[in-house]
Amino acid sequence: xxxxxxxxxxxxxxxxxxxxxxxxxxxxxxxxxxxxxxxxxxxxxxxxxxxxxxxxxxxxxxxxxxxxxxxxxxxxxxxxxxxxxxxxxxxxxxxxxxxxxxxxxxxxxxxxxxxxxxxxxxxxxxxxxxxxxxxxxxxxxxxxxxxxxxxxxxxxxxxxxxxxxxxxxxxxxxxxxxxxxxxxxxxxxxxxxxxxxxxxxxxxxxxxxxxxxxxxxxxxxxxxxxxxxxxxxxxxxxxxxxxxxxxxxxxxxxxxxxxxxxxxxxxxxxxxxxxxxxxxxxxxxxxxxxxxxxxxxxxxxxxxxxxxxxxxxxxxxxxxxxxxxxxxxxxxxxxxxxxxxxxxxxxxxxxxxxxxxxxxxxxxxxxxxxxxxxxxxxxxxxxxxxxxxxxxxxxxxxxxxxxxxxxxxxxxxxxxxxxxxxxxxx
Amino acid sequence: xxxxxxxxxxxxxxxxxxxxxxxxxxxxxxxxxxxxxxxxxxxxxxxxxxxxxxxxxxxxxxxxxxxxxxxxxxxxxxxxxxxxxxxxxxxxxxxxxxxxxxxxxxxxxxxxxxxxxxxxxxxxxxxxxxxxxxxxxxxxxxxxxxxxxxxxxxxxxxxxxxxxxxxxxxxxxxxxxxxxxxxxxxxxxxxxxxxxxxxxxxxxxxxxxxxxxxxxxxxxxxxxxxxxxxxxxxxxxxxxxxxxxxxxxxxxxxxxxxxxxxxxxxxxxxxxxxxxxxxxxxxxxxxxxxxxxxxxxxxxxxxxxxxxxxxxxxxxxxxxxxxxxxxxxxxxxxxxxxxxxxxxxxxxxxxxxxxxxxxxxxxxxxxxxxxxxxxxxxxxxxxxxxxxxxxxxxxxxxxxxxxxxxxxxxxxxxxxxxxxxxxxxx
Numbered sequence: 087x088x089x090x091x092x093x094x095x096x097x098x099x100x101x102x103x104x105x106x107x108x109x110x111x112x113x114x115x116x117x118x119x120x121x122x123x124x125x126x127x128x129x130x131x132x133x134x135x136x137x138x139x140x141x142x143x144x145x146x147x148x149x150x151x152x153x154x155x156x157x158x159x160x161x162x163x164x165x166x167x168x169x170x171x172x173x174x175x176x177x178x179x180x181x182x183x184x185x186x187x188x189x190x191x192x193x194x195x196x197x198x199x200x201x202x203x204x205x206x207x208x209x210x211x212x213x214x215x216x217x218x219x220x221x222x223x224x225x226x227x228x229x230x231x232x233x234x235x236x237x238x239x240x241x242x243x244x245x246x247x248x249x250x251x252x253x254x255x256x257x258x259x260x261x262x263x264x265x266x267x268x269x270x271x272x273x274x275x276x277x278x279x280x281x282x283x284x285x286x287x288x289x290x291x292x293x294x295x296x297x298x299x300x301x302x303x304x305x306x307x308x309x310x311x312x313x314x315x316x317x318x319x320x321x322x323x324x325x326x327x328x329x330x331x332x333x334x335x336x337x338x339x340x341x342x343x344x345x346x347x348x349x350x351x352x353x354x355x356x357x358x359x360x361x362x363x364x365x366x367x368x369x370x371x372x373x374x375x376x377x378x379x380x381x382x383x384x385x386x387x388x389x390x391x392x393x394x395x396x397x398x399x400x401x402x403x404x405x406x407x408x409x410x411x412x413x414x415x416x417x418x419x420x421x422x423x424x425x426x427x428x429x430x431x432x433x434x435x436x437x438x439x440x441x442x443x444x445x446x447x448x449x450x451x452x453x454x455x456x457x458x459x460x461x462x463x464x465x466x467x468x469x470x471x472x473x474x475x476x477x478x479x480x481x482x483x484x485x486x487x488x489x490x491x492x493x494x495x496x497x498x499x500x501x502x503x504x505x506x507x508x509x510x511x512x
Numbered sequence: 513x514x515x516x517x518x519x520x521x522x523x524x525x526x527x528x529x530x531x532x533x534x535x536x537x538x539x540x541x542x543x544x545x546x547x548x549x550x551x552x553x554x555x556x557x558x559x560x561x562x563x564x565x566x567x568x569x570x571x572x573x574x575x576x577x578x579x580x581x582x583x584x585x586x587x588x589x590x591x592x593x594x595x596x597x598x599x600x601x602x603x604x605x606x607x608x609x610x611x612x613x614x615x616x617x618x619x620x621x622x623x624x625x626x627x628x629x630x631x632x633x634x635x636x637x638x639x640x641x642x643x644x645x646x647x648x649x650x651x652x653x654x655x656x657x658x659x660x661x662x663x664x665x666x667x668x669x670x671x672x673x674x675x676x677x678x679x680x681x682x683x684x685x686x687x688x689x690x691x692x693x694x695x696x697x698x699x700x701x702x703x704x705x706x707x708x709x710x711x712x713x714x715x716x717x718x719x720x721x722x723x724x725x726x727x728x729x730x731x732x733x734x735x736x737x738x739x740x741x742x743x744x745x746x747x748x749x750x751x752x753x754x755x756x757x758x759x760x761x762x763x764x765x766x767x768x769x770x771x772x773x774x775x776x777x778x779x780x781x782x783x784x785x786x787x788x789x790x791x792x793x794x795x796x797x798x799x800x801x802x803x804x805x806x807x808x809x810x811x812x813x814x815x816x817x818x819x820x821x822x823x824x825x826x827x828x829x830x831x832x833x834x835x836x837x838x839x840x841x842x843x844x845x846x847x848x849x850x851x852x853x854x855x856x857x858x859x860x861x862x863x864x865x866x867x868x869x870x871x872x873x874x875x876x877x878x879x880x881x882x883x884x885x886x887x888x889x890x891x892x893x894x895x896x897x898x899x900x901x902x903x904x905x906x907x908x909x910x911x912x913x914x915x916x917x918x919x920x921x922x923x924x925x926x927x928x929x930x931x932x933x934x935x936x937x938x
Contacts, residue, residue, distance in 0.1 A: 101685050130691050159684030166692040251818050251913055258585030258916055259527050259815040265556050266592040288913060384807040385696075389685040392677050392819055395912065475912035486821065486901035487677055487714060490684055 089123030091192025096128035097160040098198030102241025103394040104402035106161045108197045108225045110154035111406020113143055121414055126189060130163040132205050135182055146493055153491025156481050158391040161493040168201050172211035179212045193221050193413050199228040203421055204445035210419040221413040224421035224441055225405050229388050231281035232448040235439045236423035240405050243398030243474035246285035248390045249274050249383060254289035256381055257296025257327050264325035269370055269378040273363045275387050276331030280304050280451040285471050286329040287463045296327030304450050305460035307334040307342050313373055315461055320376060330362055392488050396477025401434050408436040432473035515549030517618025522554035523586040524624030528667025529820040530828035532587045534623045534651045536580035537832020539569060547840050552615055556589040558631050561608055572919055579917025582907050584817040587919040594627050598637035605638045619647050619839050625654040629847055630871035636845040647839040650847035650867055651831050655814050657707035658874040661865045662849035666831050669824030669900035672711035674816045675700050675809060680715035682807055683722025683753050690751035695796055695804040699789045701813050702757030706730050706877040711897050712755040713889045722753030730876050731886035733760040733768050739799055741887055746802060756788055818914050822903025827860050834862040858899035
């Protein structure tokens with residue numbers, strides 16, 4: 087049997103620890119299938135397709151492909167670029183399909199979050215409008231866990247595990263320093279959805295332990311209530327450990343941010359958020375006179391492969407493999423989802439939903455998983471998140487440090503910016 | 513043989529991953545020695561001695577003592593309090609020796625950094641002036657590695673390992689996001705001494721890898737030279753990863769800090785530093801137009817026990833054991849030091865120096881271990897630091913998270929602030 091056509095795979099959005107495990111699942115499964123010919127990788131997702139920065143993954147060393155399962159970052163490069171249009175007459179769209187035609191591409195696999203699913207959907211839609219035979223399948227990825235219609239997202243379990251371990255460790259540190267630094271605020275990823283701050287609750291074995299308070303984007307922020315909570319915990323234990331998402335909303339609908347950031351913009355002119363830690367610290371110190379320490383986990387939440395969840399790694403790989411299976415079943419314009427059937431033992435299988443049902447939507451933490459006071463989770467949430475952090479990925483170590491593999495290093499992946507369009511290495 | 517007297521041990525300053533290993537070494541060694549009677553712990557270091565918050569460590573469960581070797585934070589509580597005087601007529605000093613006399617204390621073991629060694633020295637000096645028979649031994653502890661007269665400090669190896677691993681991981685993340693976030697600044701502990709930013713150099717296997725540039729407190733900061741470096745790396749690789757200590761100095765002697773912090777003070781009126789990441793980000797974005805991401809490792813550097821160095825853990829324990837040995841040899845007013853004899857294989861033994869030679873002094877990174885351009889280390893430094901991060905501490909895991917033990921939980925360690933003086937639990 088001859089192959090039906092070739093495959094191109096891309097990664098998009100901010101990487102997670104296990105985004106490369108999905109890439110591994112796709113490559114390894116595709117290689118087992120006679121229907122699929124060559125496997126190409128798009129460097130920097132859709133940007134690579136538009137700029138024709140494509141690598142031939144069949145030329146990669148086997149140990150680099152194997153190493154994907156234990157390497158953080160996005161091995162092919164990620165991007166923050168969204169395709170603007172699915173109009174076949176559009177210059178960008180035309181270029182994409184010229185490239186696909188040139189490479190004989192019949193399968194597009196795109197690993198990313200909800201913005202990326204929109205881009206995948208636009209590619210599929212353009213193909214349909216042009217009558218170009220193409221199967222497009224999305225593979226979910228995000229530490230935020232905010233994709234709809236999937237039980238959870240690959241990437242979330244590892245981030246949750248790292249956040250919980252860091253809070254357990256920093257909590258011990260903080261309680262031992264209570265006489266000089268009685269309050270600690272740890273800020274996690276989570277601008278609109280509180281899945282990661284919520285996961286920090288796994289850290290504690292009792293009310294005295296960190297985190298004492300959690301601030302969720304889902305709960306309207308009241309400074310008075312917050313300060314009353316902080317004071318109450320302080321009076322009880324002498325040490326207050328707060329975990330907060332990056333984005334808290336006031337009743338007015340405004341985001342709570344430090345004053346200094348109100349007018350700040352990034353180089354592209356977007357208002358720059360962040361600074362929730364600075365804001366809370368300022369208010370606690372001014373109103374309660376309690377010295378406050380800020381901890382920001384920043385992108386370590388997305389890259390700390392040395393303490394990734396084995397469950398998460400396996401599910402990310404599974405999602406990649408299933409994407410190939412679904413494509414070969416003739417499905418297109420779908421995203422793989424994770425399904426956890428009811429039962430006493432955790433088990434994760436997959437299904438698929440239409441990209442249009444996922445694109446640009448977000449799933450927030452259900453209000454019933456947050457306690458009545460809005461400052462912690464309820465046990466039902468712990469039952470949900472606990473299975474996702476189980477097991478540790480064994481990382482090769484050498485000289486005291488993890489050994490990671492880079493794809494495409496030999497293929498000129500390290501290059502100056504904006505080299506202009508070319509068919510790299512083909 | 514009857515014991516000569518009882519022992520009191522305290523921890524001081526910000527904890528490291530392995531400060532409890534030194535505590536374990538002290539307790540375990542003291543228990544083997546007939547010369548030593550009871551073992552008391554001071555809660556919050558010298559503050560606990562002044563406020564008479566003392567626990568009886570002989571009452572602790574064996575598994576909690578054993579668990580010290582794998583638990584971050586300071587199990588007895590740390591403090592930022594320095595003893596002001598060694599005058600026997602001083603109220604504080606009088607109280608200390610009343611307590612020691614009441615408890616039959618003849619040995620004081622104090623684990624801490626250079627400020628703490630000053631406090632230990634003052635206690636010893638007061639004892640001498642009063643004719644109170646007391647052996648005072650200091651045990652070094654700091655992630656900064658800035659104590660003089662010791663090859664390195666317990667605590668540094670684990671922090672160095674965590675920093676290097678995090679830079680390796682975040683570096684992979686950053687290079688994969690270069691089209692949208694070309695510059696990353698990771699800020700480590702290090703206000704006056706660049707030992708930790710320097711350790712990040714362990715992360716890279718070649719010039720293309722993170723860290724591309726390191727900013728040291730020891731090198732006078734020139735914004736023009738820094739921006740030229742950033743631009744040069746950007747033009748070569750399209751992705752720039754910078755590691756910086758918290759404190760950079762200008763030629764004028766001023767610290768380089770973000771403008772917003774110039775007038776900020778903490779609740780006690782001290783000027784608040786920090787914000788070096790914000791400052792560098794602002795300048796890179798304004799002058800080079802390159803979007804910049806900040807990563808701050810904050811206290812995870814001091815608490816990430818889940819990836820601690822086994823070498824560091826063992827040496828911290830050794831330092832504790834040797835402190836007991838030195839005290840029983842009749843030494844006092846000394847700090848244990850680590851000595852690495854020359855030779856092809858790394859080996860660490862101990863010696864001791866006078867507290868007065870260590871107190872309030874700091875050791876900066878030698879200029880000859882920084883390259884000529886002042887923006888990276890030379891191989892000699894890597895030879896120095898590499899042995900210190902070897903091996904991983906095996907942490908008990910349960911349910912996907914590290915299991916840590918708390919001392920004194922049963923002894924009322926969790927209590928409201930400022931309970932007033934009392935002989936806790938005695």
